[in-house]
Amino acid sequence: MMTTNTTLSRQYFSRRLVVIGLSLLMAGACKKDDTDAPKANDRLMEVVIDNFNLSKFKAAADRSSMQPLLTSAGPLTVLAPSDAAFTEAGYPTTLSVGTAGISLMTRITGYHILNGNYDLNKMPFLFNQEIRTYNGGKLYVTRWVKDKDTVLTVNGSRVLAVGMKASNGTLQVIDRMLEPYLYETVTEAISAEPGLSLFSHALQRSGLSALLKGKGPYTVYAANNAAMTAYGYKTLEQIEAADPGVLAALLRYHIAADRRFVYDYILSTGSSAATTQNMLDDNIVKVQLTPDPLSPGLYNGITLQGPGNDAPVKLVKQNGITGNGVLHITDHVLKITK
Structure with missing residues (x-):
């Protein structure tokens, strides 16, 4: 009888020790959590x-x-x-x-x-979703699938x-330093570029500068001064003397009613490496991806070409962000006809 009682006592105390041990472990775990505040x-x-x-x-x-x-x-x-x-x-x-x-x-x-x-990586699969920065600026995040890979960009810059x-x-x-935009409208950004003085004046003369001050978004492929000169508009006086309707017809072919960074074309273009962009005048521009010489099979830029251009038009400056759109600068005027 005493043997049975002794055995039961030992079992009882063993269980008590297990319970106490578990309690101490739990208390230690709770204590650790309390001290794990961010350092x-x-x-x-x-x-x-x-x-x-x-x-x-x-x-x-x-x-x-x-x-x-x-x-x-x-x-x-x-x-x-x-x-x-x-x-x-x-x-x-x-x-x-x-x-x-x-x-x-x-x-x-x-x-x-x-x-x-x-x-x-949990944002919707959409192009250029607006978010705000610490200092109040706008950023545009794209999440898209390219060749079975999910790609993220910010203002057209790849997230590595x-x-x-x-x-x-x-x-x-x-992969690119983002430059805070200084201008609320594409019109202001164009006016501030010394190399776009002819294009800027043509916008004013045509009446389209007012449009580009609107809500947008707009993407402008602005021809630089050398391109405007080669096209025939060599001075501000020549532009001032031009028919506003003729200028408007020319410039509408340089404006898209959308926000388009260069990498947006790379993401949305198929295996042919070529696509098109609808412009404000309802005509289209051919967009060709340019290969990345350091990464065979990949692309790092675009060229543009209208039906009237004998050769592809290159971007000399790209992805200039403003409050209502994007500014790219080209080395030739885009032409609908020869």
Whole structure:
């Protein structure tokens, strides 16, 4: 009888010890959770510092005094241009970033930061979805499928790395530095370009400048001064003397009632590498993708060609964003007829 009682007692105390042990483990787990609050050393600024390919973005954050923001509680989303993207934008070294104008770097860095956690890979499959930046600017995100791969772009810039997590947000690496837009309308952006003075005056003379001040969106393929001169409009006086209706007919063939970045064509074009763009006058322009010489089988640009153009028209400047559209600058006038 005593043996039976002893056995039962041992079983009872063994069970009690198991319960106590589990309770202690649970208490320890709860205590660990309580101390796992986000720390400054695993925040977005630390992610930037730890990534060797983002040394120029770190220099930009330093120059613009954005470090406190990137170590704040957040949440934030950072679209960080790679070092190669800064080089392409004219900043070959960290020193060139660190000695740039403070107000410029503040605008640029703030344009690459979003309030909130944005999972770009969960956005709808649509072109140019508008989101707002930390400093109030507009960005346009595209999520699309190309050759069975999901591709993300921001203002036509490729997203290279998605969802590098920090305790106060997310960081994505992009292949081009995004320039904050300075102009609310395409008309203003064209007027501000010294090399588009003839095209700008033709817009005013034709009456189309008022249209491009509207809500939009519009994409303008503006012929530079050399192109306008070659076409026959060599001076402002010649344009002023031209028939406004003739000018309007010419310029409507350079405007699309849509927001179109270069990479939008690359994403939406099939295996033929050729597509068309409907213009404001209801005529079409042929769009041909240009191969990327560094990546066989891929494309990195476009050319345009109207029925009257003997050769493809090249873009000398692309993806200039404004509040109501996009500006591309071409090296020839687009022609409907020869």
